[in-house]
Structures are given as C-alpha cells and as structure tokens.
Amino acid sequence: xxSVTQMEGPVTLSEEAFLxxxxxxxxxxxxxxxxxxxxxxxxxxxxxKATKADDKGSNKGFExxxxxxxxxxxxxxxxxxxxxSAVYFCALSDKSGGSNYKLTFGKGTLLTxxx
Amino acid sequence: NAGVTQTPKFQVLKTGQSMTLQCAQDxxxxxMSWYRQDPGMGLRLIHYSVGAGIxxxxxxxxxxxxxxxxxxxxxxxxxSAAPSQTSVYFCASSRDRAGYGxxxxxxxxxxxx
Numbered sequence: 001x002x003s004v005t006q007m008e009g010p011v012t013l014s015e016e017a018f019l020x021x022x023x024x025x026x027x028x029x030x031x032x033x034x035x036x037x038x039x040x041x042x043x044x045x046x047x048x049k050a051t052k053a054d055d056k057g058s059n060k061g062f063e064x065x066x067x068x069x070x071x072x073x074x075x076x077x078x079x080x081x082x083x084x085s086a087v088y089f090c091a092l093s094d095k096s097g098g099s100n101y102k103l104t105f106g107k108g109t110l111l112t113x114x115x
Numbered sequence: 116n117a118g119v120t121q122t123p124k125f126q127v128l129k130t131g132q133s134m135t136l137q138c139a140q141d142x143x144x145x146x147m148s149w150y151r152q153d154p155g156m157g158l159r160l161i162h163y164s165v166g167a168g169i170x171x172x173x174x175x176x177x178x179x180x181x182x183x184x185x186x187x188x189x190x191x192x193x194x195s196a197a198p199s200q201t202s203v204y205f206c207a208s209s210r211d212r213a214g215y216g217x218x219x220x221x222x223x224x225x226x227x228x
Binding site for chain 1: 150158
C-alpha cells in the first residue's frame with residue numbers, strides 16, 4: 001500500500017533560519033506529491049505540488065523537488081518567518097489503480113518560528 | 116467565497132447519539148472526501164465519493180455513513196456516537212483525481228462524552 005513518512009517534530013527555529021522538513025514515500029503507482037499547511041485553528045491549505053519526477057513545486061518561498069530515485073519530496077525554505085509557524089503535511093495521491101481519488105498523509109510536522 | 120463549507124464548527128454529543136456533519140462545495144468538483152484528524156495520526160480517510168451517487172469506504176469507515184445525492188453536498192452521518200469518534204473532521208473536494216490536490220473545509224471539532 002501507499003505510505004508517507006515525514007520527520008517528526010516539533011521543529012523550532014529562529015526567524016530567518018533555513019528550514020528542511022524531510023518526506024519520503026512508498027507508492028504502488030506513479031503518485032502526485034503535495035505539501036499542505038495547517039495554520040492554528042484552520043483547515044489544510046495546499047502549499048505546493050509536483051506531479052512527476054524531477055518536478056519542483058514552489059510557493060511563498062517554499063520549494064520541494066520530486067525525487068523518484070530516492071522516493072523523497074523534502075520541503076525547504078531559505079529564510080523562515082514567524083508567520084510560517086504551522087503544521088506541515090506531506091501527502092501523495094496515487095494515479096494508478098483503484099486509489100486514484102485519495103490522499104495519503106504523513107503525520108504532520110509542527111513548525112514554530114521564534115522572533 | 117468559493118470553497119468548501121462545513122457545519123457545524125463545534126459539536127458535543129453524548130454517547131449513542133446520532134448526528135450529521137454537513138459539507139457543501141460550490142466549485143463543481145466531482146471528488147469529495149471526509150477525513151478525521153487525531154493527534155499523532157495525521158489525517159485518515161473515512162469515506163470518499165467520485166461523483167453523485169457513488170461513494171466508497173476509506174481507511175476508517177466503521178461507525179460512519181455517507182451519501183452523495185448531488186455534486187455539491189456530501190454529508191457524513193455518525194450512527195451512534197462513541198468517545199473514540201472524538202476528533203476533528205475535515206471535508207475536502209477536488210476537480211482532479213491526482214494533479215490539483217484537494218480544497219479543504221475549515222473542519223468540525225466533535226467531542227463525544
């Protein structure tokens with residue numbers, strides 16, 4: 001079956017620090033990969049996505065590259081801000097077989113950025 | 116604003132009571148899903164639908180029913196609430212099977228006492 005493993009938190013950084021949140025996956029087909037962000041008290045928002053190998057998703061200074069050889073989709077940001085404090089979820093959607101329509105999520109990583 | 120609307124935002128139930136969590140989207144999305152979010156567990160799929168009249172079970176369907184009579188609405192029914200169903204519930208919809216990702220509602224926080 002499909003699964004997503006992401007680094008456990010919490011992660012605490014100072015403002016302007018470099019961020020990496022690791023994410024690896026297993027999938028039976030050819031998945032699309034996503035990072036979602038959940039701000040306190042809110043639902044999940046799509047942060048970025050990549051639909052095929054070597055694609056780079058980017059948004060709001062965050063980036064992640066779809067690495068098929070290492071089955072990874074690590075999230076990075078060069079300089080975090082206090083407003084980036086949130087829970088980040090890595091997810092995949094497998095495009096093959098009967099699992100076309102479902103997202104499989106990692107457990108989430110809580111990021112806290114201090115001024 | 117276009118999006119996914121969930122009601123209610125908060126609910127407290129007694130064990131054994133039933134209720135329906137409402138979900139509506141106005142984006143004409145075919146694909147809709149219900150997830151529950153529990154601490155340390157991430158999000159787990161309860162039920163999903165690929166179009167009006169078509170539903171299927173996810174990872175954790177026991178104790179929940181769904182139906183999809185219209186494209187817009189996808190209600191989740193708790194048949195006989197149990198404390199193990201205390202959770203935050205999210206509804207999501209998507210235009211595309213895999214490429215676009217889902218739009219999530221703001222969630223319903225349910226407590227069963």
